[in-house]
Amino acid sequence: MREMEQIIILPYRKVLQIAWQGMRIRLLKTFLVTSCIALALAFLTFIMCSNGMVEQLGERASEQLQQRLAREGLLEQLLSTEQRSQTAWMLGIALMISFAGIVNAMLISVTERFREIGTMKCLGGLDSFIVKLYLAESLFQGTVGTTIGIVVGVVLAYVEGLNRFGSEAFQLLPIVTLVQILVISFVAGVVLTVLGALYPAWSAAKMEPVDAMRSEV
């Protein structure tokens, strides 16, 4: 009996190179998916930041600002229970949009490549290669999209804050809270993206090649 050799496990460098090349030739798709992630994250971060500012009005806003807001009837409105429950709703919706939007975008972009995954397995691709490939792609898209989204969200929140509270908007949000928001958003964005990609990629990778190639999406 002739002995069977074993396939090489491709080094990470090579996997990254392939992932990068793949994203470049799918430029439009990559861009769309990344924008989708960015949009979801921008919304989430915006809501969290502007909620944070409003919550701090009572404690951190100056006498002057409080008086002005009270005069305009805004203070009462902003701190009312209805407003608070509405804020909670908004946050919930933002979270849901992020979750559904990102997971959905990743799910679709990976499942439409099931056939390709099956083909790669036919040509000698290992399951682990496929998982690594999609891990690299989704990490990249997740990081870039999330970062852009967070920046946009924070900027928009401060623009809105400046509009409503003037230059004091910059003092309203304690730095700790801001950092918290940034970290939570970043982790949520990247984790959701990676999981959204890895789950379908992993299920395709562990299929028999024919089954992966047969699945039409």
Added chain:
Amino acid sequence: MAKKKKKKKVSPVKNQVAEHVEQVPLEHEPSVADDAISEQEKIAEEEAEDLLATNIVRAKDVHKIFKMGDEEVHALKGVDFKVNRGEYVALMGPSGSGKSTLFNMIGGLDKPNAGRVFIDEVDIAALSTFELAWLRCHKIGYIFQTFNLIPVATALDNVMLPMLFADVQQSEAQDKAVELLRKVGLGERVFHKPVQMSGGQQQRVAVARALANDPAIVLADEPTGNLDSVTGRQIIELLREINKTEGVTVISATHDYKMLTVCDRIAWLTDGAIERYASRDELEIKEGSTDGE
């Protein structure tokens, strides 16, 4: 190139058989007899006939059942199928007779419910993930009815992909891919993407890709199914040429009678079992009388 090799202990009897079979010069380490014979080999040794067989592809009593809800489709009902090295075998049968299913079993792309498939007298069910991937990468070239090229990649990148999995150096892989594309008549279309090519051209890319790692076997499942008869004919003749010049074993599933003119032998598959074999000569007599249908 640091290829990892799994050292298998091989019994002397089997080794002799292998030596005898050996025609294609491939890296091969003859190993000595060892007391510690692995479980799989024990099973293999129980079947003496397996040791004497010298086929490059051998399917033994292969069954495949597809379950769809409560319904079961018995797609393969105990197929016995042997192919000699260097042969061009056409797997003939009506649509739904199980050609693709058998193709997938032989190619290690799906697992049978019962029975065994040997490639070069190695039971593919006994292979590790890494060995199976190596087999798909180096030993077998696949050609599909639907071409199955990577849609966003150029012809060149498509042909280079299997070489990438084989860890061939980038520049070397590129040279070889260009050479292969030239050989299949696509020297001018190296940088074209599948959408920019006709069906026939795409299938040529697929042929070039199948040959990338110098496989011993090329498996083609209805390679002409999506092509017009002239283009289909060209693909078939290309396969025959490769079979003749490189000594590659070709197994081609088809329900197209026009494909039969180039093959050495025909296996007729009906309702999930091999009904009979026919040689080329027999076919020609038949064709002469029935005018080839």
